[in-house]
Amino acid sequence: MSDTLTLGLTDTRVLRAIELVWTEATLLDAKDYLGWEALYTDDAMYVIPIDPNTNDHETSLNMVYDDKRMRRLRVERMTQGYAPSAVAAARTVRIVSRFTVAEVSDTVVTLRSAQILNSFKRNAFATVGAELTHRIELSPEGDKIALKVARLIDSEDAVSASGFLV
Amino acid sequence: MTSIETAAPRFGDLAAGDRVAGQLYTDPEIFAEEMKKIFYRTWVWVAHESEIPEAGSFKTTQVGDQPVIVTRDRKNTFNTLLNRCRHRGATVCDQRTGKANGFTCPYHNWSYTLDGRLRGIPYPDGYEGVVDKNDYPLQKLRTESYLGMIWATFNADAEPLEDFLGDAKLWMERFLKQSNGHPTKVLGSHKFRFRGNWKIQLENTTDGYHFPMVHKSWMASVDAETANMMSFMDDPAAETHALGNGHSVAIMAASHADLDIDDGTEEIQPRFQHLVDELVAAGEPMDRVRRYMRSMHGCGFNLNMFPNVAMSSSFFRILVPISVDVTEVWHMAIGMDGGPESINRERLRIHEHFQGPFGFGSPDDAEGWDRVQIGAGGNPTMPILVNRGEGRERISDEGWPTAHVTDETGMRESYSMWKKMMSDV
Numbered sequence: 404m405s406d407t408l409t410l411g412l413t414d415t416r417v418l419r420a421i422e423l424v425w426t427e428a429t430l431l432d433a434k435d436y437l438g439w440e441a442l443y444t445d446d447a448m449y450v451i452p453i454d455p456n457t458n459d460h461e462t463s464l465n466m467v468y469d470d471k472r473m474r475r476l477r478v479e480r481m482t483q484g485y486a487p488s489a490v491a492a493a494r495t496v497r498i499v500s501r502f503t504v505a506e507v508s509d510t511v512v513t514l515r516s517a518q519i520l521n522s523f524k525r526n527a528f529a530t531v532g533a534e535l536t537h538r539i540e541l542s543p544e545g546d547k548i549a550l551k552v553a554r555l556i557d558s559e560d561a562v563s564a565s566g567f568l569v
Numbered sequence: 570m571t572s573i574e575t576a577a578p579r580f581g582d583l584a585a586g587d588r589v590a591g592q593l594y595t596d597p598e599i600f601a602e603e604m605k606k607i608f609y610r611t612w613v614w615v616a617h618e619s620e621i622p623e624a625g626s627f628k629t630t631q632v633g634d635q636p637v638i639v640t641r642d643r644k645n646t647f648n649t650l651l652n653r654c655r656h657r658g659a660t661v662c663d664q665r666t667g668k669a670n671g672f673t674c675p676y677h678n679w680s681y682t683l684d685g686r687l688r689g690i691p692y693p694d695g696y697e698g699v700v701d702k703n704d705y706p707l708q709k710l711r712t713e714s715y716l717g718m719i720w721a722t723f724n725a726d727a728e729p730l731e732d733f734l735g736d737a738k739l740w741m742e743r744f745l746k747q748s749n750g751h752p753t754k755v756l757g758s759h760k761f762r763f764r765g766n767w768k769i770q771l772e773n774t775t776d777g778y779h780f781p782m783v784h785k786s787w788m789a790s791v792d793a794e795t796a797n798m799m800s801f802m803d804d805p806a807a808e809t810h811a812l813g814n815g816h817s818v819a820i821m822a823a824s825h826a827d828l829d830i831d832d833g834t835e836e837i838q839p840r841f842q843h844l845v846d847e848l849v850a851a852g853e854p855m856d857r858v859r860r861y862m863r864s865m866h867g868c869g870f871n872l873n874m875f876p877n878v879a880m881s882s883s884f885f886r887i888l889v890p891i892s893v894d895v896t897e898v899w900h901m902a903i904g905m906d907g908g909p910e911s912i913n914r915e916r917l918r919i920h921e922h923f924q925g926p927f928g929f930g931s932p933d934d935a936e937g938w939d940r941v942q943i944g945a946g947g948n949p950t951m952p953i954l955v956n957r958g959e960g961r962e963r964i965s966d967e968g969w970p971t972a973h974v975t976d977e978t979g980m981r982e983s984y985s986m987w988k989k990m991m992s993d994v
Contacts, residue, residue: 451927453757462910464757464902464917466927473922476790480929486786488932525939527764559665561760561897562926564935569927 411504411514420512420539421502423546428497428518431568436478439568444540444547445471451553451569466555466562481568492566493524499535511549512539518553520569532556533569581992584984587956587977591945594766594953600893607876607990608633612713612720612733614878614887615639615649619717619754619906625668625683631889632710632721638662638672639712639719642683649721650685651708661707672707685709716741717753718878736969737816740872744880746828747864747903749857754906755885756917759925762897763935765942767877767890768987770898773934774873774881775809775819775979777801778957783937787929791922794838798822798866807974810965815875815986817979821882825869828860837862844911851909861912866919873979875986884920894942900924900931955980 411417423442430439443449450460451467460468469477481489497520506513513536520531538550553569555562580599583590593599613632616639620628627640629652636652638661652660654674661672661681671688673680680689685707690696710721713730715738720730731738745753763770773779781788781802788796799821801807806823820826824835837845841862848858867883879886887899902920904913923930945953958976965971972978 453759462914462917464759465921466759466925468918468921477929480786480790483786483789485789486929486933487783487936489786491936525943559760561762564761564763564926564932566932566936 411502411507414504414507416507416509416512416541417502417504417514419541419546420514420537423539423548424499424502424514424516424535424537427548427551428499432495432497434481434492434567436481436568440474440478442548443471443474443551444549447471447474447547447549447551449474449551451555451558453558455554455558460552466558467553467568477568486566488564488566490566491524493522493529495520495522495567497521497569505536506538510541512541513537514539518569522567529563531562531569579992581988584988584991585952586981586985587959588952588954589984590949591947591951591953592949593768594942594945595893595949597893600766600890602991603890604633606993607987608890609635609723610727610990610993611724611876612722612727612730613876614718614874615712615721616647616719617717617753617755617885617901617903618647618714618719619752620666621647623668625670626666627662627669627683628666629662629664632723633890635723636660637710637721638707639721640683646684647712647714647719648684649710649712649719650681651710653708654679655687655705655707681707716745733814734874735814735816736812736967737814737818737872737874740812740818740870741880743827744868744870744872747868747883748905749860749864749908751905751907753903756902756904756913756920758902759900759920759928759931760897761926761931761935762891762895763938764894765896765938766893767888767896768983769938769941770888770896771873771876771983772955772980773938774871774879774886775817776977777807777809777819777821777974778977779934779937780821783933784930786933787923790929792838792840794836794840795866798825798869801974805973808965808971809974809976809978810967810969810971811978811982811985812969813982815983816873817982818870818872819974819979820870821974822866822869825863825866828864828868831859831863835863838865841865841915844909844915847911848909853909861909865912865915873983875983883916884924896938898931955984 449469452465457463480486499516499518501517503515516535518533518535522529534554536552540547540549616628621641624643629638638650638652640648654661656679659674659676661674671682678691682688687702687705712721801821809819811817872880877888885901889897904916955977958972962972
């Protein structure tokens with residue numbers, strides 16, 4: 404077991420970061436997209452890549468590659484009532500666990516975790532599995548997400564069109 | 570002696586010009602018949618040449634419901650091979666794309682060349698006098714390519730590909746002008762599934778009527794110039810042509826239908842100003858920069874080629890029939906192989922904005938398609954209407970049945986071909 408992982412289990416900075424990731428999951432399950440948007444820093448990126456191995460998201464095709472402007476537009480789309488898929492979006496319950504710590508300091512924590520998202524719509528259950536990476540900026544004014552990368556385990560194959568976020 | 574006549578179901582009768590039975594979406598027997606009479610009999614798109622760029626490159630996909638490998642062999646010839654070992658039937662390739670010297674079945678290690686010849690059988694003594702390797706290549710489909718697009722067919726007697734494409738060829742040429750003289754390259758693919766029949770998707774590509782309703786949220790999220798470009802509801806120049814053989818083209822932005830023609834009145838969108846500045850600073854002449862910018866959103870039309878591929882505005886759209894009520898859709902982002910990389914990056918962002926399972930457009934299309942499947946099961950004999958614009962359809966100078974882009978001329982063309990093929994014995 405690595406030192407950073409051992410450290411993560413007792414470090415209060417890491418616990419703050421995990422708490423934020425769980426808060427994000429709660430807001431997304433509640434479809435509180437305005438609350439969700441407020442968790443991000445101005446220069447944060449929210450990415451769902453297709454290529455499971457790349458970190459060069461800018462020159463790759465992604466499912467989501469959102470800066471602040473695109474997150475704002477996405478939240479408008481999800482909340483304004485004009486998108487049939489968002490209006491009829493599945494109910495979701497997600498579990499985020501199996502945290503490991505990639506980086507920790509007084510200002511930044513980078514966490515990796517596993518997410519199982521269960522959705523239900525029109526009598527059909529579906530499961531979305533994803534590996535998450537969160538970079539959290541710690542601040543006395545409130546901790547925020549500076550980067551979220553959600554790597555779906557089926558990203559290179561057919562993913563069901565979704566009216567919700569992962 | 571008495572005989573019992575068992576007439577084969579006359580599925581072709583279920584399509585009648587301006588309407589089709591809802592049963593066409595829901596009946597598994599019809600789906601099975603479509604595989605035989607359409608997908609195994611006509612040309613089915615399998616790849617773009619840029620996806621298999623070098624000798625040894627391959628891609629796996631399907632023709633109808635059958636698994637195939639598309640390869641580029643040592644002679645740079647394209648091959649489409651049934652992905653099925655001749656020994657016991659296992660697939661010989663399990664990767665989406667890659668590069669290989671050949672394919673070896675993991676079960677008993679029978680190995681094949683890139684053009685499908687059986688190269689080796691382990692412990693061959695048991696086959697002496699029993700198997701001649703020349704008799705057991707991978708099954709090979711006829712494969713032909715036009716303008717970089719590769720089609721395959723199980724039908725050895727199919728007409729030449731270019732004859733089948735017919736008047737669609739002109740529109741393919743126009744579509745590819747968005748590469749600005751560079752080769753076209755596939756940059757990546759969004760893949761998603763919806764719970765509905767493949768023909769629901771086939772109809773959608775030249776259905777301008779749904780756009781302002783279904784994609785209201787996307788329209789609200791783009792700049793005014795882009796929204797204006799897609800405001801074709803009252804534009805008389807926005808037309809749909811039936812091109813024959815099931816193919817059709819829906820022109821949403823007539824000013825972009827031929828990117829070589831520029832009357833100079835269109836202003837470059839402010840959102841691209843950073844690219845204009847970059848390209849001018851790099852020494853690109855202004856007329857060239859203007860050409861790049863005008864091509865950013867694609868060609869202004871959707872070309873639907875029966876039965877499974879569209880060149881849609883700025884991307885390829887592939888449909889893969891999985892079962893009677895499940896269809897897979899691929900939206901393949903395209904760009905230039907060469908030229909400024911920043912143009913390709915911007916095209917990726919534009920593609921991500923609309924397409925894919927988390928785009929601002931595709932999920933809303935899928936919501937409609939899912940509901941058609943459920944609703945059409947309500948009374949499978951009740952007709953689906955494809956009669957919009959019949960009263961104003963005319964024949965264009967080129968001889969194409971033509972109506973407004975919001976009319977259902979393209980669907981009537983697709984179902985005319987469907988009826989013809991499904992009526993064959």
